[in-house]
Every structure is written in structure tokens, then in C-alpha cells.
Amino acid sequence: LRSADSPVVTTTVRGVTLHRLARASEPRGLLVAGEFDRQIPFVPKRYFIVSGVPATAVRGNHAHRTCHQFLVCIRGSVTVVADDGAMVEEITLDNPAEGLYLPPLIWADQRRYSSDAILLVFASDYYEEAEYIRDRDESRRLIER
């Protein structure tokens, strides 16, 4: 799945892509950068950061009706399971210079957080509970249209 040559790598899950971000290692530190509407396919209205997740915990387990998300593991590692109803793929994020794009209607969870993991998520919409799909069958019906 990983490629140093190609900035965007497709997965087997519909519309889910892995994006290389800019990275500069300098004597004064490491800098990684992402541009919205460029490497990242949308402009965010919201971000959130998740940390301190127990190794056995599974987060997510929902899809979004309209919200696009972009996940960057800033520290440590986390595995994202993405499911379009036909294909399921596990993508392990362990590099702050790459991000995973999840379009709407993709069912996803995040699991196997390392103890030091910090996950940064950008969302194209503000939080709205009605925008979440928490029924897996419903997400499958919607994506098949």
C-alpha cells in the first residue's frame, strides 16, 4: 500500500485514499505539513485529537452521511478498518507524514492504538449527531445506490 513515489495511494475500499504529506527534517526539528483542498481533499470545519486510548478499545464504528474525514497519526500507531460494504481493508497509520482520507458513507473503526498514539482527525463538517450513520446495514444500503 505504501509508496514513496506516489503522493496518493488508492485502497481497495471505494474512495478511500492514503496521502503523502510534505516532510522536512531539519536540525531545528521535524516539520510535516498538509494543505487543505490540495493534498487533503477538503477544507475542514473541525478537527479533533484522540489520545490515551486503551490497546483493546475500538473507536469509530460508524459512517457519515456527508462528512469527509482525514486521519493523521501524529505519534505512535493506529489501525483503521474501512469498509464500503463490498471490500474491507485495514490500514495502519504510523507516520505523521501520511494521512488517510475517508469519504462519506464508508464504515470505519480505529483500533490497536499504541499506548503513545495521538490521532489527529480533520472533518469537513461541524459535529452533528444526525449526520452519523450508526447502523451498518443502513450505510451499506446508502453506498450501494
Place this chain on the structure above:
Amino acid sequence: LRSADSPVVTTTVRGVTLHRLARASEPRGLLVAGEFDRQIPFVPKRYFIVSGVPATAVRGNHAHRTCHQFLVCIRGSVTVVADDGAMVEEITLDNPAEGLYLPPLIWADQRRYSSDAILLVFASDYYEEAEYIRDRDESRRLIER
């Protein structure tokens, strides 16, 4: 400077404000979240993450002509020195649930990074070298207009 009651705390430096972000501590981890155009006074075009900065290094040391920035220390601590030409203030960021807003024309540097510090910066513009002010006297002249 810190206040749990007020979500936005002013500093002595013109337009520089410290913003409380939403924070939820759950059995499945800690979540902190920020909304653009709400708690954060702009929508970003870009973000960058700085880590691995030596304790003696000073980063920044410039102002921006048009770019707004919002700094969040996700891990560890870092001190921001902000200067409007009349007032100088040091603000130590050590909490992922707060962010520092720097408007254009404010001269700033970041120093005293802890060894584990991770600094997340949102910028309202894409990177453009011409938009940086690297001459302190010029930034002072511009801000006094």
C-alpha cells in the same frame, strides 16, 4: 492568563488571544476538539506539525503580512513570545485543550520546546515566502499604521 471560565483570554499583545477548546475525557481516551470559524477565528488552508526541536532552538522569529495562525501544543510544552512592537508577552502552551491565536503583523517566536513537545499550527493561507516579514523593524512600522 489561564481561565477555566472564559473560553477566550486576551493577552497584553494586540489581538493575541488564548482560546479554550472542547475536551472530553472518556474511558476510551481523551478527545480535544476545535471548530474553525468558531473557537478558532478562521478557516485554515494549511496546517503543520513541529516536533523534535532541541531545547535551545528558537523557531519563528517573523511576522506575517496577511496570514492568521493558531497554535496548539498537543504534547509537552513550548513557550511563544509575541510582540506587537509596544508589548511583549511570553505564553507557555502546555495543554492540548487550548490554542493561541496570532493575527497578522505580530512578531513571534517559539522557544523552550520540551523534548517531547509536539506543536500543531493552523495557518489561514498557503505558504508563500513573500507573505513573511523577516525584518522586525518592518513589522513594527506596519503594525503602527
